[in-house]
Amino acid sequence: GAGVSQTPSNKVTEKGKYVELRCDPISGHTALYWYRQSLGQGPEFLIYFQGTGAADDSGLPNDRFFAVRPEGSVSTLKIQRTERGDSAVYLCASSLEPGGIAFYEQYFGPGTRLTVT
Amino acid sequence: GQQLNQSPQSMFIQEGEDVSMNCTSSSIFNTWLWYKQEPGEGPVLLIALYKAGELTSNGRLTAQFGITRKDSFLNISASIPSDVGIYFCAGQLWQGGKLIFGQGTELSVKP
Numbered sequence: 001g002a003g004v005s006q007t008p009s010n011k012v013t014e015k016g017k018y019v020e021l022r023c024d025p026i027s028g029h030t031a032l033y034w035y036r037q038s039l040g041q042g043p044e045f046l047i048y049f050q051g052t053g054a055a056d057d058s059g060l061p062n063d064r065f066f067a068v069r070p071e072g073s074v075s076t077l078k079i080q081r082t083e084r085g086d087s088a089v090y091l092c093a094s095s096l097e098p099g100g101i102a103f104y105e106q107y108f109g110p111g112t113r114l115t116v117t
Numbered sequence: 118g119q120q121l122n123q124s125p126q127s128m129f130i131q132e133g134e135d136v137s138m139n140c141t142s143s144s145i146f147n148t149w150l151w152y153k154q155e156p157g158e159g160p161v162l163l164i165a166l167y168k169a170g171e172l173t174s175n176g177r178l179t180a181q182f183g184i185t186r187k188d189s190f191l192n193i194s195a196s197i198p199s200d201v202g203i204y205f206c207a208g209q210l211w212q213g214g215k216l217i218f219g220q221g222t223e224l225s226v227k228p
Contacts, residue, residue: 107162
Protein backbone atom coordinates (compact mmCIF):
# COMPACT_ATOMS: atom_id res chain seq x y z
CA GLY A 1 0.00 0.00 0.00
CA ALA A 2 0.93 3.67 -0.10
CA GLY A 3 3.51 4.92 2.36
CA VAL A 4 3.66 8.20 4.25
CA SER A 5 3.46 11.14 1.87
CA GLN A 6 4.62 14.70 2.52
CA THR A 7 4.05 17.88 0.59
CA PRO A 8 5.69 19.97 -0.62
CA SER A 9 8.96 18.11 -1.14
CA ASN A 10 10.83 21.42 -1.11
CA LYS A 11 9.87 24.81 0.26
CA VAL A 12 11.88 28.01 0.03
CA THR A 13 10.60 30.95 2.03
CA GLU A 14 11.83 34.30 3.22
CA LYS A 15 12.68 35.01 6.83
CA GLY A 16 9.61 36.12 8.72
CA LYS A 17 7.08 34.33 6.52
CA TYR A 18 4.57 31.66 7.57
CA VAL A 19 4.77 28.10 6.20
CA GLU A 20 2.63 24.98 6.35
CA LEU A 21 3.95 21.48 5.80
CA ARG A 22 1.57 18.60 5.20
CA CYS A 23 1.77 14.92 6.10
CA ASP A 24 -0.53 12.11 4.96
CA PRO A 25 0.10 8.98 7.07
CA ILE A 26 -0.22 5.35 6.08
CA SER A 27 -3.89 4.40 5.91
CA GLY A 28 -5.04 2.95 9.23
CA HIS A 29 -2.18 4.39 11.26
CA THR A 30 -3.54 6.31 14.22
CA ALA A 31 -0.19 7.56 15.54
CA LEU A 32 1.61 10.35 13.69
CA TYR A 33 4.96 11.94 14.47
CA TRP A 34 6.91 14.98 13.29
CA TYR A 35 10.70 15.15 13.40
CA ARG A 36 13.24 17.70 12.24
CA GLN A 37 16.59 16.71 10.73
CA SER A 38 19.46 19.12 10.34
CA LEU A 39 22.35 18.39 8.00
CA GLY A 40 24.59 15.64 9.32
CA GLN A 41 22.35 14.86 12.29
CA GLY A 42 19.80 12.27 13.25
CA PRO A 43 16.12 13.24 13.28
CA GLU A 44 14.92 15.15 16.37
CA PHE A 45 11.45 14.60 17.75
CA LEU A 46 8.96 17.47 17.58
CA ILE A 47 5.45 16.18 18.31
CA TYR A 48 3.39 12.98 18.47
CA PHE A 49 -0.35 12.67 17.77
CA GLN A 50 -2.59 9.83 18.84
CA GLY A 51 -5.73 10.34 16.81
CA THR A 52 -6.64 14.03 16.79
CA GLY A 53 -4.84 15.00 19.99
CA ALA A 54 -1.20 15.79 20.65
CA ALA A 55 0.02 13.10 23.06
CA ASP A 56 3.49 14.62 23.39
CA ASP A 57 4.56 18.05 22.10
CA SER A 58 7.69 18.29 24.22
CA GLY A 59 9.96 18.58 21.18
CA LEU A 60 8.43 21.74 19.71
CA PRO A 61 11.25 24.30 20.03
CA ASN A 62 9.11 27.38 20.72
CA ASP A 63 5.64 28.84 20.23
CA ARG A 64 6.32 29.64 16.58
CA PHE A 65 5.80 25.94 15.87
CA PHE A 66 2.33 24.41 15.93
CA ALA A 67 0.81 21.23 14.51
CA VAL A 68 -2.74 20.04 14.00
CA ARG A 69 -4.48 16.84 13.02
CA PRO A 70 -8.16 17.79 13.02
CA GLU A 71 -9.65 14.56 11.64
CA GLY A 72 -7.09 12.09 12.91
CA SER A 73 -5.51 11.51 9.53
CA VAL A 74 -3.66 14.28 7.67
CA SER A 75 -1.49 16.56 9.81
CA THR A 76 -0.14 20.04 9.16
CA LEU A 77 2.97 21.47 10.79
CA LYS A 78 2.79 25.26 10.91
CA ILE A 79 5.76 27.56 11.44
CA GLN A 80 5.21 31.27 12.04
CA ARG A 81 7.74 34.05 11.56
CA THR A 82 10.29 31.67 10.09
CA GLU A 83 13.96 32.12 10.95
CA ARG A 84 17.05 30.97 9.06
CA GLY A 85 17.69 28.44 11.84
CA ASP A 86 14.43 26.70 10.96
CA SER A 87 16.03 25.46 7.73
CA ALA A 88 16.04 21.66 7.89
CA VAL A 89 14.30 18.57 6.57
CA TYR A 90 10.98 18.02 8.31
CA LEU A 91 10.09 14.35 8.49
CA CYS A 92 6.74 12.80 9.26
CA ALA A 93 6.24 9.23 10.46
CA SER A 94 3.26 7.07 11.37
CA SER A 95 2.56 3.85 13.24
CA LEU A 96 -0.31 1.64 14.25
CA GLU A 97 -2.32 2.24 17.41
CA PRO A 98 -0.98 1.28 20.85
CA GLY A 99 -1.65 -2.23 22.09
CA GLY A 100 0.69 -4.25 19.93
CA ILE A 101 4.39 -4.19 19.17
CA ALA A 102 3.68 -2.70 15.75
CA PHE A 103 2.88 0.57 17.57
CA TYR A 104 6.61 0.99 18.20
CA GLU A 105 7.56 0.69 14.51
CA GLN A 106 7.52 4.10 12.90
CA TYR A 107 7.49 4.48 9.12
CA PHE A 108 8.83 7.70 7.66
CA GLY A 109 7.87 9.82 4.69
CA PRO A 110 10.43 11.38 2.31
CA GLY A 111 10.44 14.69 4.17
CA THR A 112 10.01 18.34 3.26
CA ARG A 113 13.22 20.31 2.80
CA LEU A 114 12.59 23.79 4.19
CA THR A 115 15.00 26.59 3.31
CA VAL A 116 14.57 29.99 4.95
CA THR A 117 16.47 32.75 3.14
CA GLY B 118 18.07 14.45 28.43
CA GLN B 119 18.65 11.11 26.79
CA GLN B 120 21.44 10.86 24.27
CA LEU B 121 22.58 8.10 21.99
CA ASN B 122 26.20 7.74 20.97
CA GLN B 123 26.61 5.93 17.69
CA SER B 124 29.94 4.72 16.34
CA PRO B 125 31.76 4.78 14.11
CA GLN B 126 30.70 8.05 12.45
CA SER B 127 31.78 6.75 9.05
CA MET B 128 33.13 3.58 7.47
CA PHE B 129 34.85 2.95 4.15
CA ILE B 130 34.89 -0.73 3.29
CA GLN B 131 35.46 -3.05 0.36
CA GLU B 132 32.56 -4.90 -1.21
CA GLY B 133 32.17 -8.31 0.43
CA GLU B 134 33.43 -7.21 3.85
CA ASP B 135 31.37 -7.46 7.02
CA VAL B 136 30.39 -4.29 8.88
CA SER B 137 29.62 -3.65 12.53
CA MET B 138 28.28 -0.49 14.15
CA ASN B 139 26.90 0.18 17.60
CA CYS B 140 24.90 2.52 19.73
CA THR B 141 25.18 3.25 23.44
CA SER B 142 22.95 5.23 25.74
CA SER B 143 23.13 6.72 29.21
CA SER B 144 19.51 5.64 29.71
CA ILE B 145 17.59 2.39 29.45
CA PHE B 146 15.38 1.90 26.43
CA ASN B 147 12.58 -0.60 25.92
CA THR B 148 12.78 -0.68 22.15
CA TRP B 149 15.70 -0.28 19.77
CA LEU B 150 15.17 0.39 16.08
CA TRP B 151 17.67 0.52 13.22
CA TYR B 152 17.03 2.66 10.14
CA LYS B 153 18.84 3.29 6.86
CA GLN B 154 18.63 6.65 5.10
CA GLU B 155 19.71 7.45 1.55
CA PRO B 156 20.14 10.97 0.13
CA GLY B 157 16.85 12.80 -0.34
CA GLU B 158 14.84 10.03 1.31
CA GLY B 159 13.32 9.42 4.71
CA PRO B 160 14.72 6.77 7.06
CA VAL B 161 13.68 3.21 6.21
CA LEU B 162 13.06 0.77 9.05
CA LEU B 163 15.44 -2.21 8.94
CA ILE B 164 15.06 -4.04 12.26
CA ALA B 165 13.09 -3.57 15.49
CA LEU B 166 14.22 -5.07 18.83
CA TYR B 167 11.95 -5.45 21.86
CA LYS B 168 13.68 -7.61 24.48
CA ALA B 169 17.04 -7.39 26.23
CA GLY B 170 19.41 -9.93 24.69
CA GLU B 171 17.24 -10.34 21.59
CA LEU B 172 19.10 -11.12 18.37
CA THR B 173 17.16 -10.47 15.16
CA SER B 174 18.11 -10.92 11.51
CA ASN B 175 16.77 -9.42 8.31
CA GLY B 176 18.61 -10.94 5.36
CA ARG B 177 22.27 -9.98 5.66
CA LEU B 178 21.53 -7.69 8.61
CA THR B 179 21.69 -8.82 12.23
CA ALA B 180 20.96 -6.63 15.23
CA GLN B 181 21.10 -7.23 18.96
CA PHE B 182 19.45 -5.55 21.94
CA GLY B 183 22.08 -5.30 24.69
CA ILE B 184 21.56 -7.09 28.00
CA THR B 185 21.84 -3.84 29.95
CA ARG B 186 19.19 -2.27 27.65
CA LYS B 187 21.58 0.63 27.13
CA ASP B 188 23.14 -0.52 23.88
CA SER B 189 22.53 -2.17 20.54
CA PHE B 190 24.62 -3.20 17.56
CA LEU B 191 24.01 -3.80 13.87
CA ASN B 192 26.03 -6.13 11.67
CA ILE B 193 25.93 -6.27 7.89
CA SER B 194 27.50 -9.34 6.32
CA ALA B 195 29.03 -9.53 2.84
CA SER B 196 28.42 -5.86 2.02
CA ILE B 197 27.33 -4.83 -1.47
CA PRO B 198 27.34 -1.39 -3.15
CA SER B 199 23.62 -0.83 -2.47
CA ASP B 200 24.34 -0.95 1.29
CA VAL B 201 25.71 2.59 0.94
CA GLY B 202 23.83 5.08 3.09
CA ILE B 203 23.55 6.42 6.63
CA TYR B 204 22.48 3.98 9.33
CA PHE B 205 20.71 5.32 12.42
CA CYS B 206 19.91 3.65 15.69
CA ALA B 207 16.89 4.90 17.62
CA GLY B 208 15.75 4.17 21.15
CA GLN B 209 12.26 4.35 22.56
CA LEU B 210 10.88 4.23 26.09
CA TRP B 211 8.24 1.76 27.30
CA GLN B 212 5.30 4.03 26.56
CA GLY B 213 6.27 4.43 22.92
CA GLY B 214 6.00 7.72 21.15
CA LYS B 215 9.12 9.69 20.44
CA LEU B 216 12.24 8.08 19.05
CA ILE B 217 15.65 9.29 20.16
CA PHE B 218 18.16 8.94 17.34
CA GLY B 219 21.91 8.49 17.23
CA GLN B 220 24.08 10.70 15.04
CA GLY B 221 24.32 8.08 12.30
CA THR B 222 27.03 5.91 10.73
CA GLU B 223 27.79 6.75 7.11
CA LEU B 224 28.73 3.63 5.15
CA SER B 225 30.65 3.73 1.89
CA VAL B 226 31.28 0.51 -0.07
CA LYS B 227 33.96 0.27 -2.75
CA PRO B 228 33.12 -2.19 -5.53
